[in-house]
Structures are given as C-alpha cells and as structure tokens.
Amino acid sequence: MNTDLIVAVIVSAIAYGTPLVLAGLGELLAERSGVLNLGVEGMMLMGAVTGFFVSQQLGGPGWAVLIVAMIMAAVAGALMALIHAFLSITVRVNQIVSGLALTIFAGMAGLSSYAGQVWGIGGQHGLHQLTRVDLFGLGEIPVIGPILFDQDPFVYLSWGLVVLVAWYLYRTRTGLYLRAVGESPRSADAMGINVTRYRYVHTTVGGALAGLGGAYFTLAIAPIWTDGLTAGAGWIAIALVIFAFWRPDVLLLGAYLFGALSSLGFTLQAHGVQMPSEFFSSLPYLMTVVVLAGASTTLARRRIGTPASLGVPYVREEG
C-alpha cells in the first residue's frame, strides 16, 4: 500500500470516528456516575435533526450559524438526557427500560422523524457545512499534515474533549468524586458527596455530547437530513465505552478503529482497490467479536474497570 492510501484511510477513519468519540465520551461520563444510558442513538438523532434545522433557519455568517446549530444540537441531546436522568435517578425506573424507551421515542419513525417532517427539512440541501481548517498552514506537510492539521473544527473539538475528560477524571476533585460515585455511591454519600447531583449532571452533559455527535452527521459529514441517518452509531458508541474499559484515551483509538472499518470499503474503492464489499461490511462486526474476546481474557478482566454501581439506583435509606 502506498502512503497516500494509508493517509486516506486514516483521514476517513477520523471522519467516521468523530461522532463515535463525541457520543462515546458522553456515555462514558454518564456510566462513570453509574447511569447506563441506552438512549444515545435517540439523542444523536435529535441532535442531528435539531442542528440541521437551526443551520437552515438562521442567517448571518456561516461560522456563527454553525456554532449556534451545534449548541442547539447539544441542548436537544441534553434535554433528552434530562428525561432519562429524571426517570432513572429520581423515579428509579429501570435504566435499561428508560434508555430504550427514549431511543424508540426519539428514533427512526419517532420524534426526530416527526420533527424533520414538521420542519420540512427532509430533502433540503444544507446551506452550511463545516469545512476543514488548515491549522497554521501545516496541512501541507506530507502524511501528518492532512491527519493532524487539516481537519474540521468538530474534530479538533473532539480531541480537546478527550484530553479534557481524561484530565477531569484523573486530575480534578470533581472527577475523583465522580469515580467514587460510580464505584460506591454509598461511600461517596457518606463522605458528603451529592450522589444525585453528580448523576444528573453527568447524564445530562453526556446527552449534550451525544447531541453534538449526532450533529456531526448533518453539519459535517453530509449536510442533509434523512430519517435514522445515524444508522446505529449510538449503539456502537455504547459498545465502545466497554471496549475502552471506561477510559477516554482508549475510547479515542477505538472510535477511529471502528471509523476505519466502517469507511474502509469506500476509501479503498475510491482508490481503485478491488475487494469484495461483503468483506468490508462485515469488518465492524468481526472487530466487535475480536475485541469482546480480548476483553474477556483474564488479564483484561482484572483491569476492566466497570463502574461497580452501573445501572443500580442509589437509595440512601436502604442500607
């Protein structure tokens, strides 16, 4: 394989991996607090449709429109997550049920499709799209230029967020308390940490990131809206968190690996490499099996780091 091809594969891996990074980080934060959010797919779709709608409505300079659109997409995701937080933390509905219900409610043939219809944005061609920003003119450097310095703002944002979340988790007090809440809410409570608040905040922020991840599809990858266009990315994001052992750095790599596998078929075709397409479409699933098998070896299991209270509501008086 020549260098060009390798660079092309990596660049498209990053493009396809970025929504996974964003949504995955969001899920990671929620799960670290002990809340399993299976509504990610629904939240991504709401982010995608909201972001696209806002970008179609607003006038003004393109960058400003896109920033507002991104913010509104995050708000849409956050509102959805707030519903999940209320149901699973306050009302203590089973978290799996609540998350699934949200995905069904917002997903394909649900609220996001309905919004698309009501807003009449289906089939519209987008007026704005995030474009690549050549940082410091370094994009021309061979190999690393296109990979590191010639990406769209979402990608830079996702890198910043990975660093931020890692720093937050392992270096800040709030991050430490978050890990304690996810691991042993009772101990955290005994130390005066507000378990409910931590869970609400991180679930909601997680939803905002899922909304952003969804908006990446309609604002960056291709500026159009079609029903269910995230095509399961939300579910891959949830799986990624497990594969990453709840660590943001590993999550970034995992997301790009999945991104590469999902896009390899097109990229190779575009470069004239002939391979059976069935092979490529099965790659992500093959990879899932391989990673799961790896994760279940003894060594990996000892370090795996599942938050011990994941999915379990906390009730102080039931000690």
Place this chain on the structure above:
Amino acid sequence: MEGTTPATARIRDGVPLLEMRGITKRFAGVVADDGVDFDVRAGEIHTLFGENGAGKSTLMRVLYGFHHPDAGEIRLQGSPVSIASPADAIRHGIGMIHQHFMLVNTLSVADNVALGLRSSRGPLTDPGRVSERIRQLSETYHLQVDPQALIWQLSVGERQRVEIVKALYRNATLLILDEPTAVLTPQEVDDLFAVLRRMAEDGKGLVFISHKVREVLGLSDRITVLRAGHKVGTLPAASATRDQLVQMMVGHALPARDLAAETGATEGAPDRTPSDRAPSDRATAIESGPGVTVGAGTPVTPIPATPAAGAGTGAAAAAGAPRLVVRDLTVRGDRGADAVRGLSLEVRGGEIVGIAGVSGNGQRELAEAIAGLRRPSSGSIVLEGTELAGGSPARGRAVGLGYVPEERMRDGVVPDFSVAENLLLVDSHEPAFSRLGFLRSGEIRRHCEELVRTFDIRTPTLEAPARTLSGGNIQKLIMARELSREPRVLLVAQPTRGIDVAAAQYIHDRLREQRGRGIGVLIISEDLDEVMALADRILVMYEGAIIGEAAPRASTRASIGLMMAGVRPEAPADAGPRATA
C-alpha cells in the same frame, strides 16, 4: 453519678455537645429505635451497648443523616439542628466510622481520604499533600497505612485503619465509631484507644459501639444500653460491672462463666475443663431440640470413629485422623508478593485448631486458598484424600468443606437476596430442598425458620433482604448456614466478629459441638481471647508462615503476643496436648 466520671472535669459548660431526644426510627416490619434519648458531652466517650439488632447503628445513622427519624429531635450544643444528609452531618463536625466499610475499592487510600475534602489546589486533586498528611497521621497514631495502596488489596484490618485515618483527617468534633475494634488486633486496639482518649481530652465527644465488654468498661465514661430499640438505661462506666451490663443487655442474667470466657475477662489461659462448661440455657434448649443440624428430611450423616460424637456437649474429643493437611503452601497476595510462604498445617477430626496472628500476615490468603477462591502457586491442600489446591469452591464443598469467610458482606451473603435465599445458597441442590431442579418451598421454609430460631437471627421475615439485617445478624445468618451443613472440615474466619456477647457464646458452643461430632475445625481469628478460649492448639501465623505453636492452657497472652509480633519461641514450641481431654 457525675462526680465519678472523669469526663466531668472536662465539661466546659452545662450544655451537652449532642442531645438526641425521643428518636424513633421504623423500617418496614421493625421499629429499630423507639423513643431513644441519648446525649454526649464534650470530652467524654459514651458507649452504646446492646445485642445485635438492638438499634445502635440505626440511632447513629440517624445522627449521621443516613436515616430520617420518624420522630425525635437532635440538638448540637443546645440548638436544634436538622441533619438531612451525611453532608449536613459533616458540616456540623460529625464524623462516623461505619460498621460496614465505606470505602471505594478501586481507589487508593489517599483518594479515599480525599473524598469530599477541600483541596489546597482548588479544583485539582492534591494526592501528594494528602499522602503526606496520611503518613504523618499514621505515624502519630501508630496506624500503619500505605497511602498509595488500592483498597481492594487491603486486609480487613488495614481497611479499618483507613477508616480511622479518614476520620482523624477530618478532625470531627463529634466522632461516632461503630464497632471499630471488631477487626483490630489487641495492639491496634490499644493504639486506637490512646488516640480516642487524646481526642476526648481535646474536648471532642465520642460515641463508641462495641460488643467487647472489656473494651467498653476500659474506655468509656458513660454507657447507654439499648434493648430491642428501647433505652434500658445510662450508667457511669466507673461503677458499672460486666454482669450488670450484660444483664441489662439481654434482660436476664447469663451464667457467669460464659461471660468470663467470651469477653476475655481472664488474662492468660482460660480454664477450659469440660466440667466447667455448663451450656447457657439457650444453648441447652436448642441442643436438645430436634433437627438442629439440618432441616427435616436431610439425614444426618453418622460419624463413627470419634468417641465423643453424638454427645454434642462440646467436650474435646480425642483428635482423630487428619482431615485437612496443608503442605508447603505458597500463595501469592493481591500485591504480587507471596502472602503465604511454605506453610504447613494439619487439622484432625475432633479438634479445633486456632490460627492467631496480626491481620495482614497471610491469613486471608490462606483461607481463600483452602476455600478454592485463590490459586496457590505451589504446595498442596488435601481434604481426606482430595486435592483442593487450585480447585474451585465447589470442589471443596463437595468433599465436605464448610467455609465462613472473613468479609461477610462481600463474600458471605448476597445482600439483595432474602434471608431465606441466603440460608439456602449452597444447599439448594440438596434432595430435601429441590425435586427435579425445582425448589421445594415447604421444606425450605421449615428449614429456614428452624435456623432463624435456633441462631436467633433477628429479622422481620424470611423474605427481608439480607442487607437490611443488623451487622451481627448477618454474621449469625452465615454461621447458621455453614454450621447447619454437616461438613468434614469447617473453616471459620473471625467466628464472632461483631457478634454480641450472648450470641458469641452460642456460636462458640456450636463450634465445640461440631468438634464433639468429630469434625475438624480450623478457626482464623485476630481475637486472641477467642482463640485461647476455643482452640485445642494455637498456631501463630507471621509473615505467611507458622512461626510457632502453643497450647492454650500452657501459654499466656504475652507469650503468644510475642510470637504474633514475629519473635520465634526459643525452645521448640511446646506442641501441647494434641488431644485435649
């Protein structure tokens, strides 16, 4: 009354530090506390004493904001306060060391201590400074902890030290200690008491909970006794006696010798002649009852070859053939180093072998290796011809190993399962309880009711989840389950940790009874009094090996204490009478 308490001198003004008035707390099916009054003065150590399930922890959890009382009021320094959460309690300067550890297992000691604290570095954590402070504290107070260690790697005793360090670090003005000594060695207890006395002298108020009468009398200024959620009375420790306390606790007198043996009143070797061993009235009643050992329908395996079998009196039988033989066992600990190093021991049928030692010397790893929970790196563990080393817990159970683990909440019960389910956990395949794979509920109910009654497990119903039981009652539940089986060898870690005096007596009697049936009993205990009261032979474990053997009758606490500290006995250890009369 006040004139006799040393606390009087330290009281600054007339207002107590803490007053709790008419505290009532109900749970579904039980009234844990019923109109309890309790107060603590600045500079005093006030002990709460009472049976398992009396409501001690609940009262203190109300104070710490874990439970909302159904009635009653709390005043701190004279003014009424509402404590709605632990955060409120902490704000009011209240600290609590809980009966069950409140530690985050995946975090380091320093991180656990730092939880909820302000940091000198604003939003950032400050592990360096916290570790430094921990080191200082552990030096000042002789509480050895490594700030970098992860909690899950620590022994129970070490974890308890972390809890104490956590409380010291916060400098609370009112400190609640819910059974802090249950998992400490005598030396550690002395150190802790020195710390507590110093804190009291500094004008802090302390609430202390313990089942060990000697500790209670030695440490407290005043003692409040609870029984079944009611306050029986408060008395100055200086004028209280052991008998008086226990009588208040259970509502009637216990035969004197029980108390002497179980509360470690005797220095040196307790007198253990069988004629002296009059079972308590409760134990007698139960022993004469039918179907004690297993539920109706399960045949009790007759065990021949042991003269005392069937007598059930608890007299030591002449030790029979070796049941459990451990040879050159080496087991790696969680931190990668060998925790058990070439250890050998033997347990015969009809004897109780006690392993004494300071916690963290490999006892936990030894127990886990025998139980099949930890794979030894070399050596063998043979139970009557079957090699257990490297096997599973199921293999041990199949050949007749009974096991009561050290950390019961984690390894011994499923907290969300009901009392009945927990009692059945390992027996559910028994023909008496299941037919064609389906559980037979009638038999099960009878069996469980029997156990709950004979072991006096205080639970509202058989269906209550195990986590709602009081600490001591969870212990009793596991003991009931393991003792109701008919094991060939019984391995018990910390048999009576956290169990009240009367119930401890009962469990000891049951262990002696098992010995009388010819069962080989191996107990691992950090409570030297207990080992000396129970064991026929004492093996002292130090740094992963048996450093010496002692006969309880021929040894003193001091000589065993020396071995526990790593001093080898000079003459070859007096093996003592292998077969105690």
